[in-house]
Amino acid sequence: MKFSVLGPAGTFADAAAKAYLKTQPLSNIIFDYHPTFDQVYQAVSGENIGLLPLENQLDGYVSATLQRLQSADVTEIGEITIPVNFGLVANVTDLSKIKRIYVQFKTEGQCQTLLTSMRNVQIITTSSNMISLEKFQAGQSGDAAIIPQSQMTDLSFPLMMDNVADQDDNSTRFIIFQSHPADLEKISHEHLATDHFKAPLFITPAFNDRPGTLYDILGYFAKSELNLVTLMSLPVKTQLGVYSFYLEISGTREQQAILFTTLKKIAAKYRVHSLGFYAV
Numbered sequence: 001m002k003f004s005v006l007g008p009a010g011t012f013a014d015a016a017a018k019a020y021l022k023t024q025p026l027s028n029i030i031f032d033y034h035p036t037f038d039q040v041y042q043a044v045s046g047e048n049i050g051l052l053p054l055e056n057q058l059d060g061y062v063s064a065t066l067q068r069l070q071s072a073d074v075t076e077i078g079e080i081t082i083p084v085n086f087g088l089v090a091n092v093t094d095l096s097k098i099k100r101i102y103v104q105f106k107t108e109g110q111c112q113t114l115l116t117s118m119r120n121v122q123i124i125t126t127s128s129n130m131i132s133l134e135k136f137q138a139g140q141s142g143d144a145a146i147i148p149q150s151q152m153t154d155l156s157f158p159l160m161m162d163n164v165a166d167q168d169d170n171s172t173r174f175i176i177f178q179s180h181p182a183d184l185e186k187i188s189h190e191h192l193a194t195d196h197f198k199a200p201l202f203i204t205p206a207f208n209d210r211p212g213t214l215y216d217i218l219g220y221f222a223k224s225e226l227n228l229v230t231l232m233s234l235p236v237k238t239q240l241g242v243y244s245f246y247l248e249i250s251g252t253r254e255q256q257a258i259l260f261t262t263l264k265k266i267a268a269k270y271r272v273h274s275l276g277f278y279a280v
């Protein structure tokens with residue numbers, strides 16, 4: 001089975017995929033690395049699996065992933081959260097001599113204290129932390145990069161700073177998915193042998209400028225005593241000011257049936273785009 005992740009090897013996505021495999025009995029895994037998350041998404045087909053970042057403790061939701069999930073025919077099969085920290089490498093001896101720094105797009109929001117303390121530095125955004133390292137290694141004098149802290153031990157450069165994230169306590173949650181749609185009717189007949197599940201989904205009201213629309217949607221979960229753990233709104237893009245809601249519902253083994261009864265009731269009134277349900 002192919003496991004598509006952000007590469008090259010050594011990214012947090014790679015570490016997350018390996019951490020996920022420790023929790024799951026999947027065998028014959030072949031890692032399939034891609035330079036962007038978009039290419040990771042495109043690479044997953046059939047029974048193969050892929051991994052995308054969903055949320056970071058310091059920088060919040062990964063908008064590109066949510067936008068992708070909004071219209072994607074995918075089924076999430078699990079999630080994994082790993083600790084995340086960064087190191088700085090530079091080929092000059094002093095921070096003030098850095099002219100250009102390579103930083104992955106989501107990393108930038110997690111290392112604001114360092115980045116805003118640097119004056120007259122050009123920030124070059126990359127798609128992967130290991131690509132930041134590669135670009136730095138192929139670069140010129142005055143270059144620097146922010147890279148996964150785990151890579152620091154094997155490297156030697158004139159300037160190296162450990163733990164440069166805005167706080168040491170930091171983590172990123174990733175989702176693991178397959179490329180077939182999560183059909184609500186079909187998955188409602190499945191039963192997960194787990195004490196706790198999570199169900200991610202999008203709900204899109206036909207008109208959301210009516211008073212009480214969100215209150216109405218949330219009421220279904222409140223009445224069923226299903227725990228809402230995430231609520232985000234995303235533009236539907238066809239019209240300014242129209243949004244769909246991304247929700248994650250969690251529940252216990254006994255609540256699996258009530259989840260589907262509730263979602264079917266909601267689907268009679270609103271557009272429900274299920275992304276599956278999985279054990280947590």
Ligand SMILES: O=C(O)C(=O)C[C@]1(C(=O)O)C=C[C@@H](O)C=C1
Pocket residue numbers: 006010011012013014053056062084104106107127128129130148172
């Ligand atoms: O570039 C990497 O190492 C990644 O795995 C990507 C990614 C992300 O996009 O969220 C993963 C974890 C960190 O939050 C920073 C970057």
